[in-house]
Amino acid sequence: DIQMTQSPSALSASVGDRVTITCRTSQSISSYLNWYQQKPGKAPKVLIYAVSNLQSGVPSRFSGSGSGTDFTLTINSLQPEDFATYYCQQSYTFGGGTKVEIK
Amino acid sequence: QVQLVESGGGVVQPGGSLRLSCAASGFTFTNYGIHWVRQTPVKGLEWVAFIRYDGSKQWYADSVKGRFTISRDNSQSTLYLQMNSLRAEDSAIYYCAKDGVAAALTYYFEYWGQGTLVTVSS
Numbered sequence: 575d576i577q578m579t580q581s582p583s584a585l586s587a588s589v590g591d592r593v594t595i596t597c598r599t600s601q602s603i604s605s606y607l608n609w610y611q612q613k614p615g616k617a618p619k620v621l622i623y624a625v626s627n628l629q630s631g632v633p634s635r636f637s638g639s640g641s642g643t644d645f646t647l648t649i650n651s652l653q654p655e656d657f658a659t660y661y662c663q664q665s666y667t668f669g670g671g672t673k674v675e676i677k
Numbered sequence: 678q679v680q681l682v683e684s685g686g687g688v689v690q691p692g693g694s695l696r697l698s699c700a701a702s703g704f705t706f707t708n709y710g711i712h713w714v715r716q717t718p719v720k721g722l723e724w725v726a727f728i729r730y731d732g733s734k735q736w737y738a739d740s741v742k743g744r745f746t747i748s749r750d751n752s753q754s755t756l757y758l759q760m761n762s763l764r765a766e767d768s769a770i771y772y773c774a775k776d777g778v779a780a781a782l783t784y785y786f787e788y789w790g791q792g793t794l795v796t797v798s799s
Contacts, residue, residue: 605783606783606784606785608784608785608786610786616791617772617789617790617791617792618722618772618786618789619789620777620785620786620787623777623785623787624785629787661721661722663722663784663786664784665784666724666738666784667724668721668722668723668724670721671721671722
């Protein structure tokens with residue numbers, strides 16, 4: 575099974591900051607690597623699918639990149655509504671999550 | 678708009694059974710495979726099962742294989758998860774999630790329901 579390691583597990587940031595979250599897989603992958611946002615009490619919501627494709631309706635400040643075993647979610651100019659937990663996922667495996675908190 | 682509404686969660690004793698339902702609307706149900714995904718504070722998000730758009734094939738996580746059965750009624754646009762021999766570690770919020778690509782298994786969870794809570798406890 576592929577392991578997904580997200581880092582950091584938590585971070586504090588201010589509104590307007592640029593935030594980068596990393597996901598490393600235990601072996602090279604070539605198919606869907608997706609990123610989700612989850613707010614307390616809500617279901618996850620897809621932000622990025624297949625590494626770098628922005629889901630319809632998601633603000634353009636979110637972007638995804640990477641290849642092989644290293645993937646990144648970037649949030650440019652963090653907004654108040656972006657404080658949440660973010661997960662990477664590939665096939666049936668999810669990362670452990672990154673909680674983005676207000677500094 | 679796409680809607681997925683789960684129901685059927687509750688409290689059940691270890692060894693018991695429960696059937697979850699997921700009512701779908703806002704898309705052509707017969708064109709898409711659907712997943713069950715569960716979440717706990719300790720284990721995080723865990724994929725549980727998937728059923729093809731036509732119901733002809735199912736896939737399961739090893740942790741539930743032989744105990745859970747995923748099925749669908751395309752005439753009612755409804756997905757089911759029959760859970761037998763339940764264990765404490767099956768306690769979780771269970772979500773149904775639509776695969777993002779028609780007639781395919783991509784594990785791209787495009788839309789999610791609001792979840793239903795299952796608690797296995799004596």
